[in-house]
Amino acid sequence: MMTPSSAPDSLSPYRDDLSEREKSGQLRRCKLVEPVEAASNIDVQVDGQAAVNFSSNDYLGLSRDKRLQEAAIQAIRRYGTGSAASRLISGTNELVATLEHQLAEFKQAEAAMVFNSGYQANVSILQAILEPGDWVFCDKLNHASLMDGCLLSGARWTRYRHLDLENLEARLKKAPADVKKWVVTDSVFSMDGDYPDLTALVDIADQYGALVMIDEAHATGLYGDKRSSGLCEQFGLSERIALQMGTFSKALGGAGAYVAGSRVLIDTLINKARGFIYSTALPPAVIGTALKAIEVVQSDAEPKRRLWQNVATFERLAREAGLEARLSLPLSSPIIPLLIGDSSETLRISQQLLEAGYFAQGIRPPTVPPGTSRLRIALSAAHSELQIEGLVMALARLSG
Ligand SMILES: Cc1ncc(COP(=O)(O)O)c(C=O)c1O
CATH class of the missing domain: 3.40.640.10 (Type I PLP-dependent aspartate aminotransferase-like (Major domain))
Structure with missing residues (x-):
């Protein structure tokens, strides 16, 4: 049964807005992200694709x-x-x-x-x-x-x-x-x-x-x-x-x-x-x-030590891979923006990175100013050096 609020003409402004967003690479959608094992949120399935999670603010791994x-x-x-x-x-x-x-x-x-x-x-x-x-x-x-x-x-x-x-x-x-x-x-x-x-x-x-x-x-x-x-x-x-x-x-x-x-x-x-x-x-x-x-956090220094060690490791590997131009080094936090600029290009690189096994979300306007779309990489104490190395190599290959 057709109700007044679902009549096609009253909803068309919303459809038009969504299709405008899609055309300009601004459409947002939540991906399905599932942990492979309950004990960690680092190894995940993103829309069915196995990946290492670099999109979480659980910097110390404390949620597990x-x-x-x-x-x-x-x-x-x-x-x-x-x-x-x-x-x-x-x-x-x-x-x-x-x-x-x-x-x-x-x-x-x-x-x-x-x-x-x-x-x-x-x-x-x-x-x-x-x-x-x-x-x-x-x-x-x-x-x-x-x-x-x-x-x-x-x-x-x-x-x-x-x-x-x-x-x-x-x-x-x-x-x-x-x-x-x-x-x-x-x-x-x-x-x-x-x-x-x-x-x-x-x-x-x-x-x-x-x-x-x-x-x-x-x-x-x-x-x-x-x-x-x-x-x-x-x-x-x-x-x-x-x-x-x-x-x-x-x-x-x-x-x-x-x-x-x-x-x-x-x-x-x-x-x-x-x-x-x-x-x-x-x-x-x-x-x-x-x-x-x-x-x-006041009594156990170990997760924090591991996190900052991971930040130092990422920075060293990124320099060795020649990624300085896209990053702002030295790093001062576990949040690492890799600047791309264009929204559609950011989505494309984020998707390719996912296919290579690394989940780093593309961030677009209005979350960031126009022209500054980026991959947002978030490091965690729970990442291994091998996972960080794999990410840096994939970034160098895809964004170079
Ligand atoms: C700087 C800053 N303030 C506030 C918030 C909102 O916090 P919450 O996610 O708990 O609503 C966030 C992140 O989401 C944030 O990055």
């Missing part, structure tokens, strides 16, 4: 760690599979309270709170801390969730050139002295793998009376000699940054997000962050996993 899995099971046994309502309705159990307490110590902050995802955290935080009349300064390549939060807040939003702190300062100079100002940036950039000089950034922000929010989604667990809590720790800046946000979904092998800062800002978020107020809290298994993950 028995300690995290056991913590998830214990949390389910004690608290069940669901959390039943938002925390302002059904309350906070001891597992969540412990996690937030541990997170505050991990990030050397007065207080911390948990959000359901990094995307939800960023949108909710920025909407809560900014209002029309405030000014917010963002790196041009900040994650989409930070941009969306700024847009929704109604604050005056200005974007400085990627990592260009002179450009940031020039923009800060133009803002009236008496308005509330925030500088917001990724620490490690998700599609470029680089990061700003955070000390200089915080110095400039201080000079102009701006507060700073840092997104440590791709840095949590990977940087910092003592706690591995991220780049704020590595730069010795934890106490100078108003809000440190990060996720459990990448190196920590789970899901969800956190933000750490002063008590007054965390209380502001509890009262104003709509994603916190109006969404059912994370399930106990996810909280149990996150609690164990922050314990593991």
Whole structure:
């Protein structure tokens, strides 16, 4: 039976849009990715094709760690599979309270709170801390969730050139002295793998009376000699940054997000962050996993050592294979963009790479600026040297 909403003419704008995307190499589709064995997500089948996975943000391989899995099971046994309502309705159990307490110590902050995802955290935080009349300064390549939060807040939003702190300062100079100002940036950039000089950034922000929010989604667990809590720790800046946000979904092998800062800002978020107020809290298994993950990254240095060794190995082999022109060396993170430029060409190389047995996703606009499509290679502690060598040889053959 034909319903009004399925009449061909009312859906044709959507069909036209999808076919436009297909023509310009922009159409997106989720591939079916299955692990060959449950113990690892490195050897996978991608749409039925056997491949080594270089498309995962599970940088330390913790999603398959028995300690995290056991913590998830214990949390389910004690608290069940669901959390039943938002925390302002059904309350906070001891597992969540412990996690937030541990997170505050991990990030050397007065207080911390948990959000359901990094995307939800960023949108909710920025909407809560900014209002029309405030000014917010963002790196041009900040994650989409930070941009969306700024847009929704109604604050005056200005974007400085990627990592260009002179450009940031020039923009800060133009803002009236008496308005509330925030500088917001990724620490490690998700599609470029680089990061700003955070000390200089915080110095400039201080000079102009701006507060700073840092997104440590791709840095949590990977940087910092003592706690591995991220780049704020590595730069010795934890106490100078108003809000440190990060996720459990990448190196920590789970899901969800956190933000750490002063008590007054965390209380502001509890009262104003709509994603916190109006969404059912994370399930106990996810909280149990996150609690164990922050314990593991602080007590077991081995996965992190292996990851950084793999980053060094990739860099050495890529230089030997003559890939410098397409890469930005030296590497500063396990995220390695191999620049191609054209979207269709990027898809073609990604597909050929898959046929050669290596899964590295092609990244296209709007995730990256037009003309900068790339393969995004993500290294993990769980890769072997042989797998990295095979990838580099295939890249040299296909992209040369
Ligand atoms: C920098 C950055 N912030 C936030 C997010 C969102 O985190 P989540 O995947 O937990 O929603 C991501 C990645 O997805 C990210 O790369």
